[in-house]
Structure formats: C-alpha cells, structure tokens
Amino acid sequence: MVEKVEKRHHELGLSDEMVLDMFRTMLLARRVDERMWLLNRSGKIPFVISCQGQEAAQVGAAFALDRKLDYVLPYYRDVGVVLAFGMTARDLMLSGFAKLEDPNSGGRQMPGHFGQKRNRIVTGSSPVTTQVPHAVGIALAGKMNREKLVTFVTFGEGSSNQGDFHEGINFASVHKLPVIFMCENNKYAISVPISKQLACENVSDRAIGYGIPGVTVDGNDPLAVYQAVKEAADRARAGHGPTLIETVSYRLTPHSSDDDDQVYRTQEEVAEAKIKDALFTFSQYLKDVGVMDEEREKQLNEEVMQIVNEATDYAEQAPYASPEYAMKHVYGEE
Numbered sequence: 001m002v003e004k005v006e007k008r009h010h011e012l013g014l015s016d017e018m019v020l021d022m023f024r025t026m027l028l029a030r031r032v033d034e035r036m037w038l039l040n041r042s043g044k045i046p047f048v049i050s051c052q053g054q055e056a057a058q059v060g061a062a063f064a065l066d067r068k069l070d071y072v073l074p075y076y077r078d079v080g081v082v083l084a085f086g087m088t089a090r091d092l093m094l095s096g097f098a099k100l101e102d103p104n105s106g107g108r109q110m111p112g113h114f115g116q117k118r119n120r121i122v123t124g125s126s127p128v129t130t131q132v133p134h135a136v137g138i139a140l141a142g143k144m145n146r147e148k149l150v151t152f153v154t155f156g157e158g159s160s161n162q163g164d165f166h167e168g169i170n171f172a173s174v175h176k177l178p179v180i181f182m183c184e185n186n187k188y189a190i191s192v193p194i195s196k197q198l199a200c201e202n203v204s205d206r207a208i209g210y211g212i213p214g215v216t217v218d219g220n221d222p223l224a225v226y227q228a229v230k231e232a233a234d235r236a237r238a239g240h241g242p243t244l245i246e247t248v249s250y251r252l253t254p255h256s257s258d259d260d261d262q263v264y265r266t267q268e269e270v271a272e273a274k275i276k277d278a279l280f281t282f283s284q285y286l287k288d289v290g291v292m293d294e295e296r297e298k299q300l301n302e303e304v305m306q307i308v309n310e311a312t313d314y315a316e317q318a319p320y321a322s323p324e325y326a327m328k329h330v331y332g333e334e
Helices: 001-013 014-041 053-065 079-084 089-096 130-144 165-175 201-209 222-237 267-274 278-288 294-317 323-327
Strands: 071-073 151-156 177-185 214-218 243-248
Touching: 001 014, 014 053, 014 079, 014 089, 014 222, 014 278, 014 294, 053 079, 053 151, 053 177, 053 243, 053 278, 071 130, 071 201, 079 089, 089 294, 130 151, 130 165, 130 177, 165 177, 165 201, 177 201, 177 222, 201 243, 214 222, 214 323, 222 243, 278 294
Parallel strands: 071 151, 151 177, 177 243, 214 243
Antiparallel strands: none
16 A cells, blocks of 8 residues: 555656655645634734635645746645745745735734745735736746746635636737736635525536636645646646646634634535645645654654744844834835
C-alpha cells in the first residue's frame, strides 16, 4: 500500500522536499490565520476573513505555477497563495494591524486585500469577482507581448454567479488567453449554501458554455489540485486557452469575524468537515510515504510558530500612518 501511495507525488514531478515545503506553507497559512482570530477576539485587530479549510487548494495551485513569471489575482481568503508567491507572515500581520508598512495598501484596506507588485500579486478590491476581468486583461497583454506568462485568478463559488465572471471567462475563451480560473468552492456564499446558488451540479459544468475544459477536484488534496493547475498552466502556455478549475472543500470558520455561522449551519456539520481537514490528511500522507515523521512535524510547527510570534510582535509595535497619509494616492502630486 505504501509503495502505491509513494509514487503519487513523484509521478507529478514533485520531490520529497517540495511536498514538505507545501505542507509547511499550508501550516504557516493556518497558524497565521489562527493568530489573527486571537488578535481580533482580544480587540487588537478589527477584522479577519479566514482561509481555514482551503489551504490545500491554495498551496497546491500556487506550487503548480511559475512563481517567477506568472501573475496571481487572489481573492480575500488566499493566504496560502500569497505566502507561496513570496508574501511573508510579517506582511500579513502588518495588514491585520493596518500599519504604515503594510505592503498591500499601507494600512488602507481591510485584511484580505492582497497586493504586492514585486511578487506579481495583483491588488484586489472589495466588490467580489472584479479580479476576474483584470486577470483576463493581464493575460491579453502577455499574449500581445508574446510572453509565456499565465494569469491565475481565484474566487468563491458565489462569485461564479457574478457578471464579471461570465464576461471575463467568455472573453478569455474566445481569444484563447492564458488564464486559469480557479473557483474555491467552500460550500457557502456567506450564509447561502451551494444548493441555493447553482442549478447545475458543479461550478465547472459552466465551462462547456464557453468551449473550454472544466474540472472539479478535491480541494482537500493539494496533489490533486497541483496536477489540475499544472495541466491547465501547460495548456495555457501552449496557446490553447483558459481552463476552469473547481476545488471543493469546506469553510471551517464563520465567513468572517463579524459573522455568526450558527444561524445557518450546525456545529455537527462543521465537525464532520474537520475530519477531512487537509492539515491532518496531508500530514498523514507525508508520514505514510516516509517524507515526514512526528518529530519533523513538531519541528516544523515550532519553526512556524516562531515566525508567527515574531511577525505579530513586529507588526504590533510598528507605527501607524500619519493622518495626512490618508490623502496620498488620492489626488495628483507634484
């Protein structure tokens, strides 16, 4: 049995070191998120919108991209994506505390509005799905400039009902642009369950209307997501156009720190979903194939917690922007 499982990440071209790094990035995303909740509940930061339950899809996808060439347009839960693309725990904590050094917006935006030019993380906006046509535009520019870049854009399943999604994916499909559309289906659009969002079975079923491939994968399996995104990236670079990928997981926390999820779902449902938490299942896979043992997992967790603690301390003590800074980038300057 071990021999059969062991072939899996090797067959995908992933070394033992790479899958261990995937797990470490997933772990860092989870620990940063957990710390954000503690800071919010202690009154130190104003808002959290969580990645918990979706780290496997985010990290698996990011590792399948060219992190020196491709552009990512993440949606507000994508802590795993932005960490994999070069953002740090300190960057995220500075954003949570809304400090001047926050690389996303200088403390202007709520957490989850990721943006970092040097790592090709394109800034997002509060209205959902607006990042989709932006991703299409960047892909068009890349194609016109004969570059081999791919744009990767994510969104929730609720966003797949927005006009921006349909207009963006239609344009990209007609012009065979190198875009990967990845829907992170976590079963809930705030309080609205998937059964009240879609008439079709899967978000990926919508791909047929645009003449492109659509695939649904287990969002709790980072290797399955890696494979789907890698195939989509190879297809895009070869000039064959976009792909719609749907990763199915579950949002383990309330929608945000301002949400009471007990009014629309049971705690039993959440507890059942936690059994499939990729932080445990992927950890077990790595142990089964001999990439990691209990001691190494403990060391990784200690290393990650040190990073999170240092990031928290730094961000908490960092200065806020002056009141005058609120006017910067608003009006033209000499």
